[in-house]
Amino acid sequence: MSAQPCLGVTRVPARKRYVLRRWLLLGLSCAGLLACSAVRPPVVAAGWLQAGSTPALGWSVSSQQLATLRPAIYPDGHGLPPGQGLAGNGARLYATQCASCHGAQGEGGTAPELVGGEGPLTRPDADKTLLTYWPYATTLFDTVARSMPPAAPGHLSADQLYALCAWLLERNGLWPADTPLDATGLASVRMPNRAGFIAHRPTDGP
Amino acid sequence: MDVICPDATQNAPRRGAMSPFLDRRVFLRRGAQLALALPVAAQAGPALAAASDAGAIDAHGAHTDPGPATLDAPSQGVAGAGFSNYGMPAAAERRVIRLTGSNRDVPGNGVSWTPLESLEGILTPSGLHFERHHNGVPQVDPQQFKLTLHGLVARPLRFDLAALLRYPLQSRLLFVECGGNSNAGWHAEPMQKPAGSVHGLVSCSEWTGVPLRLLLAEAGVDPRASWVIASGLDAAATEVSLPLAKLQGDALLALYQNGERLRAENGYPLRLILPGWEGVTQIKWLHRLEVTDRPVMSRNETAQYSELRPDGRADQFTFVMGPKSLITSPSFGQHLPAPGVYEVRGLAWSGHGAVAAVEVSADGGRNWSLARLEPPVLDRCFTRFRAAWRWDGKPAVLQSRVRDTHGNVQPGRAALVAERGRNGYFHYNAIVSWAVDADGVLSHVYV
Structure with missing residues (x-):
């Protein structure tokens, strides 16, 4: 390798310079082609699938085991646990569990406001709140159940969760104060912005 | 041209x-x-x-070095530092860091930005990969870890890490970008901050993992299925609904980032990688995939990561x-x-x-x-x-x-x-x- 002239330092005859430049250009083009061919992602799994010889190292799971998983909660109420709660009980829970971040009356603080919100959403400074923006009440239950309060998430009972949701919905004029909220009731709440979303189904590509 | x-x-x-x-x-x-x-x-x-300002320009247009006359570096003639078990950036480069910002009451809810203005090439060092966590970085015990694949499948399956590591692996260089990256651009006045502190919720790594389609094929996806709900082990229990086609396409269950096992803040021990899609869909600390026939409508696909239009309606599931x-x-x-x-x-x-x-x-x-x-x-x-x-x-x-x-x-x-x-x-x-x-x-x- 030491015999190779270092381009640009060693004097190279004009003809050789031309040839070297041609080879250099060819090399660069090849590098470019390689780069282009790499644009299409390799389909590594295809061969394994065609051969029918995937490793198959998963354990089967029994229905009893699956029943221990927290069910996904859908807008129609599917997955909601049994239980119920009144807004009055929710108010007390809110004060101890939520008010320090969301404000004493749900007006917001270091966490988003949960009560009220100025419409319409076409305003230059649109207010995207539970009342003005959220399309489903079940999402509120699910979010609180899985992630609130942040210091100790996932520990509120179903009755506590229904009570909290009852209070928040009552404050927003979406649930009566004297009616216990349960799975059927929660799924029946029609949020004001229910029809405000355009659901896309993107294909993988342009 | x-x-x-x-x-x-x-x-x-x-x-x-x-x-x-x-x-x-x-x-x-x-x-x-x-x-x-x-x-x-x-x-x-x-x-x-x-130094540039002080240097004079010689007859050939080159700057003369205003430094000391001797060209030998002062470090020569002194024994060097010893070996290290894990290398760190040069001491003088320790200021190239992720800037962080988080909620006052919930320190784990926030972001850290990749300092794009200080980096070169296309790969982001793993320690500078941006973060967006909703409630902090969980410490997951790899010995206890299991991935559960269930729902509309013929055979619900669970995998531990040893099993996943025996599957064929694929490596790809891919960017990951938070859907909220650059959102200061919507402000009325331009943000006067370094490039990475405004646009740095994007990074690029080599991700190595198991093509998810292999596991889905083994589980036997029901023809009625069209979505998959992916869940993380973080304290926010982040959950999103994803079109099945993407997961049967180029989705990876990433185990490695830039050649080493995932960093804790990037989902250790298992992260979903969906090439080109917004970061929130690429669930970190992934432990559960439920095959289903409709989206679950979680907070992060309704109230958040949806885009309000001027007419008051909002675009949802804008993944790419x-x-x-x-x-x-x-x-x-x-x-x-x-x-x-x-x-x-x-x-x-x-x-x-x-x-x-x-x-x-x-x-x-x-x-x-x-x-x-x-x-x-x-x-x-x-x-x-x-x-x-x-x-x-x-x-x-x-x-x-x-x-x-x-x-x-x-x-x-x-x-x-x-x-x-x-x-x-x-x-x-x-x-x-x-x-x-x-x-x-x-x-x-x-x-």
Whole structure:
């Protein structure tokens, strides 16, 4: 390798310079082609699938085991646990569990406001709140159940969760104060912005 | 010359002496006489600028070194430091860090930005990969870890890490971008912060993992299925609904990042990687995949990561990150010490495919020149672009714009705001403008 002239330092005859430049250009083009061919992602799994010889190292799971998983909660109420709660009980829970971040009356603080919100959403400074923006009440239950309060998430009972949701919905004029909220009731709440979303189904590509 | 926007043909770049961008070959050929590009002095390194300013220019146009007369480095003649079990950045580079920002009451709810303006090439060091956590980084015991795949499948399955590591692996260089990256762009006034502190919720790594389609095939997906609900082990129990087709396509269950096992803050021990899609869908600490026939409508796919339109409706499930480019040097906070030739350097990417072309402008978008794309130019990966630019010492506005392999073009800010209003919040991908004043100081401007 030491015999190779270092381009640009060693004097190279004009003809050789031309040839070297041609080879250099060819090399660069090849590098470019390689780069282009790499644009299409390799389909590594295809061969394994065609051969029918995937490793198959998963354990089967029994229905009893699956029943221990927290069910996904859908807008129609599917997955909601049994239980119920009144807004009055929710108010007390809110004060101890939520008010320090969301404000004493749900007006917001270091966490988003949960009560009220100025419409319409076409305003230059649109207010995207539970009342003005959220399309489903079940999402509120699910979010609180899985992630609130942040210091100790996932520990509120179903009755506590229904009570909290009852209070928040009552404050927003979406649930009566004297009616216990349960799975059927929660799924029946029609949020004001229910029809405000355009659901896309993107294909993988342009 | 190729132009990115068909309607910009009247603004086709002017050739020759009129264009401040030098032809690449001219630049390289003349490099020796020009003593290469002058260094761009960062704010953090005023000594560099001072040295350049202080140095005299000799008869050949080269700067004379104003430093001490001896050329031997002072470190020679002293025994070096010993070996280390895990290397760290050079001591003098310890200021190249992720800036962090989080909620006062919930320290685990926030972000850290990749300092894009301080990095080169296309790979983000793992320790500088951006973060967006909703309630902190969980400590997951790899011995206890299991992935559960269930729902509308013939055979619900559970996998531990030892099993997953025996599956065929695939490595891909891919960017990951938060759907909320660059959202300060919606503000009325341009944010005066370094490039990475505004646009740095995007990073690029080599991800290695198991193609998810293998596991889905083993479980036997029910023909009625169309969605998959993915859940993380974080304290926020982050959960999103994803179209099954993507998961049966190019989805990876990532175990490795840049050659080593995932960093804790990037999902250790298992992270979903969905090439080109917004970061929130690429669930970290992934432990559960439920195959289903409809989306669950979680908070992060309704109240958040949806885009409000000017007409008051909102776009939902806008997963693909649009084409975007950004000049990382020179950029805000940097300083051009003197007129001369500089290399304009930046990054371009698109969630739709690969980068097809990047153009650069020095006059706020009136004239454009093609930048050089540095190989490799890969699908849904950062692409580094470069352009030699002669700064004449007059005020200039530097911009870049990208076109991807599917013909998608990065919009100007005015066009983006006109189309999407000011409350879109997510998926901001407008052209970024850096103004250079007569003193060589860079600032962020809207054009």
